[in-house]
Amino acid sequence: MEKDVVIESFTLDHTRVIAPYVRLIDTQKGEKGDIVSNFDIRLTQPNEMFIPTAGMHTLEHLLALTLRPRIKGYLDCSPFGCRTGFHLLTFNEHSSHEVALALKEALEEIVEMKWEDVPGTKEKECGNYRDHSLFCAQEYARLVLSKGISEDPYVRKIV
Numbered sequence: 001m002e003k004d005v006v007i008e009s010f011t012l013d014h015t016r017v018i019a020p021y022v023r024l025i026d027t028q029k030g031e032k033g034d035i036v037s038n039f040d041i042r043l044t045q046p047n048e049m050f051i052p053t054a055g056m057h058t059l060e061h062l063l064a065l066t067l068r069p070r071i072k073g074y075l076d077c078s079p080f081g082c083r084t085g086f087h088l089l090t091f092n093e094h095s096s097h098e099v100a101l102a103l104k105e106a107l108e109e110i111v112e113m114k115w116e117d118v119p120g121t122k123e124k125e126c127g128n129y130r131d132h133s134l135f136c137a138q139e140y141a142r143l144v145l146s147k148g149i150s151e152d153p154y155v156r157k158i159v
């Protein structure tokens with residue numbers, strides 16, 4: 001086993017960041033030259049507030065629907081275990097500004113949605129279909145929008 005595994009996310013000083021923000025974690029180049037970018041999409045302030053599981057789960061389903069078409073080369077948007085945000089993976093390079101704007105638009109769409117608009121909520125389609133809350137997802141989406149999304153994790157540069 002590799003001894004010196006450095007996980008960038010664990011080197012980030014979580015007491016210094018100011019959520020909500022979008023932060024480029026890193027970009028990686030594959031053997032064939034394809035570039036994959038990894039973003040920290042932080043919705044709530046670390047160690048001060050987190051999103052309840054059902055709301056996080058519904059947000060995950062809704063971001064798959066609303067963020068994907070807004071970012072070229074979108075690969076995946078998955079929840080952090082700490083429930084303060086998401087990892088966004090994309091092909092190619094994107095600026096934090098571009099991603100923050102796309103996230104803002106996606107959340108604005110989410111706060112207007114109805115339960116019928118949430119994708120993948122049937123037993124056949126989801127691994128825990130009973131654990132969803134559109135109410136919670138929208139409450140936190142509204143909170144994020146009211147605070148504004150910064151393209152910088154340390155200084156408020158709201159898009």
Ligand SMILES: [Zn+2]
Binds near residue numbers: 129
């Ligand atoms: Zn699910």
